[in-house]
Structures are given as C-alpha cells and as structure tokens.
Amino acid sequence: MSSNFQAPRGVSEYFPPRSATFLAARDAFAAAATRAGYAYLELPVFEETRLFARGVGESTDVVTKEMYTFEDRGGRSLTLRPEFTVGVLRSVLQHGLNKGELPVKVWATGPAFRYERAQKGRYRQFYQVDLEAIGSEDPAVDVETIALAWDFYRDLGLTRLSLHLNSLGCRECRPVYRAALQEFLRRLDLDEDTRKRVEINPLRVLDDKRPEVRAQLEDAPLVTDHLCGACKAHHDRVRELLADLSIPWIDDPRLVRGLDYYTRTTYEFDHPLLGAQSGIGGGGRYDGLSEDIGGPPLPGIGFGLGLDRTVLAMEAEEVAAVTAPTVDVYGVPLGEEAERKIFGLIAELRRSGVAADMSYDGKKLKGAMRGAGRSGAAYAVILGERDIAAGSAQVKDLASGDQVAVPLAELVTTLKERLAER
C-alpha cells in the first residue's frame, strides 16, 4: 500500500501506458476540428447552476439528480458542468461571437461531471470532446458535424461503430407527437416511475431497455410519422447528404436523448464492444436553446464524444497505439564530472530538437545502459574519465552494438547527422 489516499469514487484517470491512447484520441480530434474550420474554446468547468437547469432542462435526470452543485464563499450556487453544449452557447452569446459571421464553429474539451454510480464507461468525472456549429439551419451543417465525428473515429482505427439517426421535430410538430405518444403510453401497464415519466418526458420512455416495457412499445407512434413539412424536408436532406458522403446510418425513430434541448436532427454513435454504455458519442440540433437561456433566436447543432469510451473502444478493437515516450539519444555518465557534461549535452540536444534523456543518480554502467536500452534510444552516449581525458565520448549504436569515439566538440552535429540518415 503506497498511500492511504485513493481517488474520489467513480472518477476515471489515465496513467501510462493507457494515457498515451487518451492523448492520441484527443490530439486526433483537435486536428480534425481544426481542419474543418472549428476554433478552440477553453471554458470554465463550472457555471451558474441556473444555466444548466434552464438549458439542459428541469425535467431531466441530469439536472434533478446528477449534478455536482455547491455554494461558493460568496453564496452563489455553482455546478460542475454535466455536459458542454450549454456552457459553449453561454460563452458564444456572452462574448458576442454570434454577431460576426455565422455559423460560429467552435470546439472544446475537458472533464464533465455527473453524480452517478460508476460502471464500465461511465464515471463521475469523465472526458469529452465537444463541437458546435451555432447560427445555421442548413442541414449540410448537421451532416458536417456527423461526418467530422465519423471520420475522427475512423482515423483512430475504429471500424465497428454504428450511427443511429432520428429527428425529434420542432416546436410546431413535436407537441402534436408528444400528445399522441402520451395517449398511447397511458394505456400501457407501467410501473409508477415510468408513469410519472410519461407525464413529464414521454419521449424518454421509448428508450427504456427493460424487455417488459419494450414489448409494449412495438406499436407506439413514431416521431418520424408526425414531422411537419419543414422538419421532414430537413431530415430527408440530412439523409441525402449522408449518403453522398458514403456514411452508413441506421434510421432509429426511437432514438431520443436525455437532454431537453434537442430538436430535429439527433444522432448517436454506438460501439458494440463497450458493454451497457454503448453510446460512444452523440449530438443533435438545439434550435431553441439560445432562447431558453435568454438569448436571441439562434439555431445550433453539435455533439459530445466520450473520450473514456473512445479509449475503451480503441482497446476493444486493438487499435490503441500504446507507445511509451521514446528518445533518440540516451546519455550514460560515469562519475560526477561526466554527469555534469552529459547533462549539458542532453540539454543541448533537446534545444536543437533531438529527443534525448539520460541516466541519473550515479548509476553504475550496467544500470545506466539498461536505462538506455529501455529508453528506445538509437544511440547511447557514454562518457567516463578515460573519455574525458581523451576529449571524446563513446557513441554506441544500440541496435548493432557498434561503438565509436567522437570528439566532444562534434557530438551534437555527429548525432544529428546520424539520426538524419536513418
């Protein structure tokens, strides 16, 4: 037992070698977003509690029982973000980014927090990348976001994803559907919690996984049969454009998402090897959200992708490139004077762009050489008293075992030349 302290319950954390996979995924996303013209946003991890209550929706589980809410010393009620979209929109509105060219295209990343019981792929502190296009109603923008996520996953080597697609309608047609669905659901044999949900948020009942509930839902009315003309046209266009990009999808009229703000296009990426938490990422359109939080009418679409689940999927598909940091040159000093010289040499190599490391703590040659082998270096630079006296160092090719003496003054250039030739 190294310490009596443990991480708080239910959090995910990454340390070597898995942390390399996490970083690779996040870096890949940054590149993909940047390539598509999305700018980076660094946001606070907490916001006013009311923002999430209004934005995410008072009736959602996220708001009613999963938020990390606390009071600061000034008596303000603050909440650790349970998701990104609402905070992104708040920031865009606050700083007037929507006053310029539309859509505003931004992305963000970091931890989010929900107080839930942890299980595979679900943690109290979890990590997302988030991307939003705010200020456009064009279905092409919907598809741009989907394609970006899809290509991101594919670039990581994931091949077993499925894309589920639905439309939840708009302010015009959703209430009509909602009423029809409610009427249907009220006639079913359901437990008390679910009956309550029928009244508060009937769409979510469609998502129930319990077989006894599922069986009763077979003849439930579907959103897609109740879309108004505009929503239907939008939805059809999204599907046409997806087909143009050769992105396969599954029409899933039962796909509803847990956050109240979604309108029209909603989608989810599922991975079959993740266990119960198979949703690896999801998003959709939120054309009324800006007004919900007191802003101007401003449509938007975006997604959040779970980095924890992305890492799990990469591991499950065995595409997690777990690479320990490796260097090109490793310094092996023998004695104090040599350590000082090698220390300077390694710093100089790094400054000139060569990845380099060295042995510390006065290790004996054998131990230091072991370090050289583990470091993955192509060359070891060995310096002892005899070498210092001769004004040179031993440069050993660790793959072939060949070793030559190189004058100290020529070390950096010689090493750079040799590395360039490889």
Add this chain to the structure above:
RNA sequence: GUGGGUGUAGCUCAGUUGGCAGAGCACCAGGUUGUGGUCCUGGGUGUCGGGGGUUCAAGUCCCCUCACUCACCCCA
C-alpha cells in the same frame, strides 16, 4: 438510489478439511572495477481492504464496514 460479483506483492493471480503467505511477469543486486536488450545466480518488495468475533491457531469460518467492478437507472 437498487441488485450481483470481487478484494492476497507494482501487475495477473494461486493458496486444500483453519496449521510457518506463494507463482509468473515486473523490479533490484550480482555474475562483468567501463557496456544494454539474451543467459545464469540471488533478493519478496505484503496492513492477505479495514474493524470486531469464534479458535490453541484465521488469508481461510461468522458479523460489520470500506473500496473496486458489472448491471439496472441514466448517458459520454
């Protein structure tokens, strides 16, 4: 919040009807006073999750507790 499973070395895990805490990998040291990755030799690095109980004796049996984990719920 509700169920099930599991807690023994850094990791993966053995440990019989209760009888001196183990293996593999990893790590460290030596074989080699200045040469790694192979090989040989040696080293256990431990609050058996914690507390209480039964017993001559508890990793093992009983009670409580904590943690982890999977699932429900919910979602990333």
